[in-house]
Amino acid sequence: MKILVPVDGSAYTKRMLGYLAAHDEWLGGNHRYTVFHCVPAVPSRAAAALDPGTLKSFYDDEAEKVFKPIRAFFGKKPGLSVAFVSKSGPAPENIAAMAERGSFDLIVMGSHGKGSLTNLIMGSVATKVLAHCKVPVLLVR
Numbered sequence: 001m002k003i004l005v006p007v008d009g010s011a012y013t014k015r016m017l018g019y020l021a022a023h024d025e026w027l028g029g030n031h032r033y034t035v036f037h038c039v040p041a042v043p044s045r046a047a048a049a050l051d052p053g054t055l056k057s058f059y060d061d062e063a064e065k066v067f068k069p070i071r072a073f074f075g076k077k078p079g080l081s082v083a084f085v086s087k088s089g090p091a092p093e094n095i096a097a098m099a100e101r102g103s104f105d106l107i108v109m110g111s112h113g114k115g116s117l118t119n120l121i122m123g124s125v126a127t128k129v130l131a132h133c134k135v136p137v138l139l140v141r
Contacts, residue, residue, distance in 0.1 A: 004104040004135070005035045006095045006125075009066035012110030016140040017073050020108065032081040033074070036098055037066045038091040059088050092128030099135040111139040 003026075007013045020026045039062045041047070047055055063086030074082045087094050099107055111126040126139055 001031045001105045002103065003031055003033050004095070004099050004102065004107045005033055006091070006107065006109045006129070007035055007037050007066055007070055008091070008110075008125075009037075009069075010110070010112075012112055012141075013066075013070075014110075016108060016110035017070065019140045021073075026108075027077050027080065029079045029081075032083075034083045034085055034098075034102065034104070035067065035070055035074075036095065037063050037084075037086045038094045039063055039086055039088045041088045041090075059086065062086075091125050092132060095125075095129050096132035096135075099133050104135050107133065107135055107137045109137065109139060111141050 005016075007016075039059045042050070042055065042058070050058075063084075067084050067086075071084070074080055085098070087098070095107065095109075098104075107129065109126060109129070112124065126137070130137055
């Protein structure tokens with residue numbers, strides 16, 4: 001099974017990883033994981049003033065801050081197939097596009113679990129992923 005694991009480094013990401021660790025069936029060698037992080041895009045005016053190499057380095061460094069503890073988590077389970085991918089821009093659209101483009105079987109992600117009223121006013125990454133994506137999603141609160 002190909003599993004997409006969107007992460008943001010928050011407590012909700014840690015809770016989701018804890019869920020995976022507590023359920024051995026998720027961390028078996030028959031699954032392939034892609035850990036995916038969306039770095040917020042630098043405003044276009046600022047990005048235009050930067051050298052492309054500097055901008056890429058910034059995005060890579062920001063993604064690695066999130067990936068570092070997750071690499072350690074997956075490193076404790078030898079034999080797992082894990083890839084790390086980052087992209088800049090809006091998380092919900094990028095997650096849904098990655099899931100569709102990569103032919104993933106499942107998305108496993110943490111959710112803040114805010115109430116319906118908060119989601120209605122502010123929106124939620126999880127809600128937007130569900131709206132934009134045809135791939136099944138497992139939300140962990």
